[in-house]
Amino acid sequence: MSESPITRMAEATPPPLARKVRGLSDRAIAWIFVAPTIFLLLAVNIFPLIWTINLSFTNFRANRPNRDVEYIGLRNYERILTDSDIWLSMQATAHFLFWTIFFQVLIGFTLAWLINRKFKGNDLWTTIIVLPMMLSPAVVGNFWTFLYQPQIGLFNYIVAFFTGADPSSFEMLGSVQLAPWAIVIVDTWMWTPFVMLICLAGLRSIPDYIYEAAAIDRASKWRQFWTITVPMVMPFLMLAVLFRGIENFKMFDLVVQLTGGGPGSTTELASINLKREAFEKWRTGYSSAFAIILFVTVFGLASIYVKALNKVKDR
């Protein structure tokens, strides 16, 4: 007799026993599986964040015995908002954000648009373009300081070769005018591929029949580009800008290695200023308040931006 294992099992196991054999209930398994992750995030992310908020109301200094810690209310926040150094670092950050995103969107979108022509071997070349974003920003930044050396650096040599200028006449990292651009160049080199990949995903999501319909309606290529390609890729592009914006707002490693915030304080971005306050001057309470301000700024800007993004998506 050919009895299926299922029916055999069903006959062999009475219902209450079956439940026991199954082991834990679904609910219990779900909690056991999720709990470690939540616990870890609470311990290493949320608890420290709450602690930071608490510290931001004190005059605590981590390098001193904390006997005389006092709660000083909002005084840290008051001092930060009137500190000209902080405003300069916020300006440097804004400058850095604006230009990196501008170049990365421009070049990234163009590259994606070109790669979408599906020419021979585009897979290999795409991989090569993507390489920099996989590498360590600190190590890459360190090496770019070598490329930027005025006397011996490859970058200066190539610029001099094409422009005829004297290679030692300009110092990318040492000049007040050029240093901010030096970090913009390296960041663009590293992160354009990210924008490119997301744009490419957007371009590939546009079905061919839309273009075919437009061509039948005799819409010019230019018109097709502006009325089909750009609006369809826009949500993807805005997403890429969101990710790059958040990342570059907290940019640290690359800039520390390239300029360390100098010359003067021309490239002292917010996070570098914060590191100096917290781990060099040891003004823990003060820098906690600054950290909270930065966090709220990112979170606020990101939320407003996501709202705008959703509007674009719904259109």
Place this chain on the structure above:
Amino acid sequence: MSYSITDPSPRQKWFAGTLVILYALITLMPLVWILMTGFKTPPDSISYPPKVIFQPSLEGYVNLFTTRTRVSPDDLAALPPPANFAEEIVRNRDMVIVGPSKFGERFMNSVIIGFGSTFLSIFLGTLAAYAFSRYKIPLKDDLLFFILSTRMMPPIAVAIPIFLMYRTLGLSDTHLGMILLYTAVNISLAVWLLKGFIDEIPTEYEEAALIDGYTRFQAFYKVVLPQAATGIASTAIFCLIFAWNEYAFAVLLTSGTAQTAPPFIPTIIGVGGLDWPAVAAGATIFLLPVMVFTILLRKHLLRGITFGAVRK
């Protein structure tokens, strides 16, 4: 071949190809330069104009892995003949090797912390992703968003209390401390990516297994895990690359025992200024695994990046 309106013409393809290849070559140039500099002698590395053709040398690599001391020519002549090629290279510069450098140690730290945190993020992340994918969990969407939002925090905003917390718990400058920290940073990505992969596995497989008498747990590791293997592997690569490259926490929270290579490489100093071939050698050894990963696994990596971004 059928005629298509949207298919680009050969001329368009040629044009697009040329521009992309040009950009790729520009991108590649700094990387090729790192590789080349690692095989130059210190004088060659700082010659002007930059040397494209040079006599290759292993001096950079020898300097990276050893500490050396200068001896007078008379003492040098009195020494026994060099035991190996490294000794020979160093002797040519009037120096002798006195011991290993810290690079090996720092590199091993990168390996331990990188793989440790990757393993832990994948282990915890797979469990959580499976639960999120298959079970009804109260406030599921809120929990998922909470997990994602932890990634928005600037590392320095939480570095201060983590520094204090680790000091109290005795976790500062330990491998375990860094592994836990990197796991916490990586886990949001791991849960989100893995949930996507597990969502794609039809539930019918598990139902069949349950009917066959497997417990939920057996169904999970005997049926779901093998099916999700590719997804797990590519998520693991992402976590590994992040932990491998991380700098901010490493430089703020470690000072020696558990310091990884990224804060160490820039501090390699030679006699009379930065020893660029040694720095380049260190950078090459450190960057090469990631480059090889990227090229070998390009299909999965590209999918992972865009997928992670587009899903949200």
